[in-house]
Amino acid sequence: MRLVVIALAIAAVVSLIGTPVLIRILARHGYAQAIRVSGEGVAFPDHESKRGTPSMGGLAIIVGVVAGYLLTHLVTWRPLSPSGLLILYLMVGLGLVGVADDYLKIFQQRSTGLRARTKLIGQAVVAVSFALLSVQFPNSEGETPASMAMSFLRDTAIVLPLGLFLLWIWFLITATTNGVNLTDGLDGLATGAAFASFLAYVLISIWQYGQSCSFDLTTFCYTTANPLDLAIVAASAAGATFGFLWWNTAPARIFMGDTGSLALGGAIAGLAVFTRTELLLPFTAGLFLITTVSVILQVGSFRLTGKRVFRMAPLHHHFEMLGWPEIQIVVRFWIVQGLCIGAGLALFYAEWVRS
Numbered sequence: 001m002r003l004v005v006i007a008l009a010i011a012a013v014v015s016l017i018g019t020p021v022l023i024r025i026l027a028r029h030g031y032a033q034a035i036r037v038s039g040e041g042v043a044f045p046d047h048e049s050k051r052g053t054p055s056m057g058g059l060a061i062i063v064g065v066v067a068g069y070l071l072t073h074l075v076t077w078r079p080l081s082p083s084g085l086l087i088l089y090l091m092v093g094l095g096l097v098g099v100a101d102d103y104l105k106i107f108q109q110r111s112t113g114l115r116a117r118t119k120l121i122g123q124a125v126v127a128v129s130f131a132l133l134s135v136q137f138p139n140s141e142g143e144t145p146a147s148m149a150m151s152f153l154r155d156t157a158i159v160l161p162l163g164l165f166l167l168w169i170w171f172l173i174t175a176t177t178n179g180v181n182l183t184d185g186l187d188g189l190a191t192g193a194a195f196a197s198f199l200a201y202v203l204i205s206i207w208q209y210g211q212s213c214s215f216d217l218t219t220f221c222y223t224t225a226n227p228l229d230l231a232i233v234a235a236s237a238a239g240a241t242f243g244f245l246w247w248n249t250a251p252a253r254i255f256m257g258d259t260g261s262l263a264l265g266g267a268i269a270g271l272a273v274f275t276r277t278e279l280l281l282p283f284t285a286g287l288f289l290i291t292t293v294s295v296i297l298q299v300g301s302f303r304l305t306g307k308r309v310f311r312m313a314p315l316h317h318h319f320e321m322l323g324w325p326e327i328q329i330v331v332r333f334w335i336v337q338g339l340c341i342g343a344g345l346a347l348f349y350a351e352w353v354r355s
Contacts, residue, residue: 003078003228003231006076007069009239011065012240015239018064023057026055056106057247060254062260068235068240072236082136086134089133091263093125093130093266097126101114135148152279153277154351168278173269177265178292181258181261185316186250187330190261191248191256192241196338197268198267198271199341201268205230205234208227237264272284283343286340286344298313
């Protein structure tokens with residue numbers, strides 16, 4: 001537990017102090033994201049007040065996570081683990097894809113950023129390489145960071161061949177990163193929801209560490225590789241998002257941009273894979289799933305019937321168009337995320353109790 005607290009504290013301080021420094025640097029150079037405005041026949045929520053707000057704030061989150069993880073190991077003189085380093089690789093790799101996207105939004109004032117196909121290719125390269133590396137580096141018990149078995153609350157009997165495993169991990173990472181990206185439309189919304197997700201993985205990882213097969217080989221122990229190190233990574237991510245949220249909450253002084261949303265989504269998906277809780281993602285990332293489904297319903301309905309389900313998608317913009325204040329939407333959506341995570345943790349613990 002001491003290591004988790006150290007990691008969370010270091011990451012939070014680095015992010016809390018580093019974000020305003022980044023704000024000044026970005027503002028000095030005019031690195032602000034383009035804002036969509038309503039036009040003839042097209043209505044968008046009024047975000048004119050956000051014009052000029054610096055973007056690419058995800059850089060502060062990534063630096064905070066990396067600092068929290070590495071400095072915790074340095075201070076306590078613990079060896080690094082493949083599991084922890086691979087999560088960092090996934091975060092940084094996807095963050096670089098986000099940097100490219102934010103670059104186009106900022107310097108070319110193109111609000112859509114990278115073309116969808118280009119972004120998907122970048123995500124796929126990082127995700128597939130992560131998946132290949134995740135079944136290497138066995139520990140002393142022979143467990144690799146990821147398992148090729150599909151998992152819910154622990155590994156199931158469904159073991160995928162390598163090709164399907166790569167596709168499965170790619171799908172999980174792409175779906176989660178895009179879910180966070182779609183949710184990042186209001187001040188603090190995605191940051192606060194991601195913070196809650198990381199706290200959930202801190203609890204899951206710590207529990208798995210306490211019931212690890214490395215300590216007590218029983219029928220119901222957990223075979224997760226390096227669970228304590230996963231808790232340190234999750235705590236670093238929680239600390240970094242918390243520090244950033246101080247500056248990102250309404251009215252935001254900085255946006256995380258795709259740099260942050262892709263990195264956070266990748267970290268959440270990576271933690272789900274490594275904790276053997278892949279199919280628990282609809283709960284631990286519940287708000288991101290709901291947001292994604294709202295976009296799918298909107299697009300599908302319009303293409304099939306010519307009618308829209310919502311006034312605007314993603315879902316939070318629908319409530320904006322109904323006249324809800326931004327703060328009200330954000331807080332209520334945070335509550336929804338908390339309820340989803342609570343249900344997921346209840347399922348996780350109930351499975352162990354029944355066992």
